[in-house]
Amino acid sequence: xxxxxxxxxxxxxxxxxxxxxxxxxxxxxxxxxxxxxxxxxxxxxxxxxxxxxxxxxxxxxxxxxxxxxxxxxxxxxxxxxxxxxxxxxxxxxxxxxxxxxxxxxxxxxxxxxxxxxxxxxxxxxxxxxxxxxxxxxxxxxxxxxxxxxxxxxxxxxxxxxxxxxxxxxxxxxxxxxxxxxxxxxxxxxxxxxxxxxxxxxxxxxxxxxxxxxxxxxxxxxxxxxxxxxxxxxxxxxxxxxxxxxxxxxxxxxxxxxxxxxxxxxxxxxxxxxxxxxxxxxxxxxxxxxxxxxxxxxxxx
Numbered sequence: 487x488x489x490x491x492x493x494x495x496x497x498x499x500x501x502x503x504x505x506x507x508x509x510x511x512x513x514x515x516x517x518x519x520x521x522x523x524x525x526x527x528x529x530x531x532x533x534x535x536x537x538x539x540x541x542x543x544x545x546x547x548x549x550x551x552x553x554x555x556x557x558x559x560x561x562x563x564x565x566x567x568x569x570x571x572x573x574x575x576x577x578x579x580x581x582x583x584x585x586x587x588x589x590x591x592x593x594x595x596x597x598x599x600x601x602x603x604x605x606x607x608x609x610x611x612x613x614x615x616x617x618x619x620x621x622x623x624x625x626x627x628x629x630x631x632x633x634x635x636x637x638x639x640x641x642x643x644x645x646x647x648x649x650x651x652x653x654x655x656x657x658x659x660x661x662x663x664x665x666x667x668x669x670x671x672x673x674x675x676x677x678x679x680x681x682x683x684x685x686x687x688x689x690x691x692x693x694x695x696x697x698x699x700x701x702x703x704x705x706x707x708x709x710x711x712x713x714x715x716x717x718x719x720x721x722x723x724x725x726x727x728x729x730x731x732x733x734x735x736x737x738x739x740x741x742x743x744x745x746x747x748x749x750x751x752x753x754x755x756x757x758x759x760x761x762x763x764x765x766x767x768x769x770x771x772x773x774x775x776x777x778x779x780x781x782x783x784x785x786x
Contacts, residue, residue, distance in 0.1 A: 501786045502730075502737040503565055504776065505532040507695075508540050509754040510743055510769070516540065516553060520560050522766070526773055530563035532595070532740045535582055536570030538754070543570060543578035546585045554589050565738040566593040566693060571632070573617040574624060587628040593692060593738070595665050596621070596632040599643035611649060618653055622661040633665035633693045636683075638673040638711070645674055647683035654690050664690045669697040669742070672721045673711050684726065688733045696723070696776065697742040713744040713752070715768065716775040727783035743772055 506528040511519040519540070523531055533553065535541040541549045554564050567586060571579045571594070586594055599614050601607060625632055634654070636644045644650040654662055664687050671680040698719035702712040716723070744752045747768055749760025758765060780786035 502735070502739045502780060503529040503563060504773070504780075505530045505563075505565065505738045505740045507568070507740050507742055508533045509568070510748070510751045512538075512540065512754045513751055513756055513758050516556065520557055520562070524560045524562055526766070526769055527777075528562065528741075528773070530565050530738065531557050532738070533557070533564060533567045534754070535567045535586075535594075539568070539570075541567075543582050546578060546582050550585050551589060554591070564589070564591055566595065566633070566740075567591060568595040568635075571596045571621075572599065574620050575617075579621075580624060583624060583628050583630055587630050592629065593631050593633055595635050595693070597634045597644065598637055600641045601643060607649070611643075611652060614643065615653055618662060619657065622657050625661040626658065631660055631692055632662050633691075634663070635665040635695065636667045636670055636687070638670035645670070647671070647674070647686055651686050651690065659690055659692070663692040665693040665695060665740075666691045667695040667697070667742070668723075668726050669695070669699055669713075669721055673699060676720060680722075681725070681729075684729055688729065688735065691735065693738050693740065694730070694735070695740045695742050696721075697744055698723075713746075715743075715745060715747075716772045716779070723779050724783070727779060727785055731783055731785055741772060741776055743769060 506523040508519065508531055511522060514522065533540055535543060535546060535550060541553055557564050569582055570576060571582060574580065601610055621632060634644060634650055636647065636650065638645050650664060654664070666684070666687055668680065671683045675683055697713060698716045698721045699711040699713050700719040701709050704710050746752060747760065748765050749758045751758060751765050777786060
């Protein structure tokens with residue numbers, strides 16, 4: 487019997503747990519990364535377990551337990567990881583799932599699929615569906631849930647939102663679900679489409695990511711989304727957080743900081759091209775802004 491879709495996840499907390507996306511701290515060694523994340527006031531860590539991440543999937547059984555122990559030792563939680571898993575054919579997929587389950591981590595970010603050329607979209611979704619069902623079966627076996635991250639842009643499955651709904655609607659939401667990115671949703675539907683997408687996928691969402699953007703022209707004069715600090719762009723956080731509160735959504739919430747002023751931390755670089763003091767100052771500003779928004783929405 488399928489689990490009835492609800493916006494509330496397994497946790498029953500009043501406040502949304504705020505997680506640092508460890509991609510933004512790959513410019514430092516693990517010990518300093520954990521200390522920095524703790525000093526910034528996060529509740530937990532969304533740890534990258536993927537190629538060029540904090541943990542190499544090929545060494546997950548050895549590296550992840552030590553990393554998680556250190557994070558928890560600093561008083562932080564690890565409610566989720568970000569993986570490179572797309573389906574069960576992804577190298578080391580089951581080893582990653584097995585390891586997080588053994589550590590009590592019940593959620594991981596997965597995806598994403600891409601459409602191929604001019605082939606029929608319904609045909610491609612029909613081909614993707616059994617791959618997701620297989621992943622769901624393995625997740626159910628280990629008691630974990632995969633959260634499909636919603637991106638924006640041409641060719642991405644999930645950018646239209648109805649397609650990922652179509653793929654997940656008949657499956658157990660405790661095994662496969664959505665990690666909803668409101669920044670990408672606003673890019674795809676800035677006036678009202680993001681509201682419809684939120685309403686459609688909230689019952690299937692087990693995690694959310696927040697970031698802000700504004701439309702801008704690049705050097706070639708083409709309009710492109712430009713990521714920016716929270717509150718300086720187009721995302722209607724007030725309305726979005728009100729929707730989360732109404733749905734009794736409980737997290738986890740990941741803060742994504744992808745604007746270029748972060749000097750490479752935005753892209754997960756191993757070295758900064760901006761002063762560390764500037765990077766940490768901007769990060770603190772985003773965290774303070776987000777905390778204020780959550781308090782105003784009675785989500786903190």
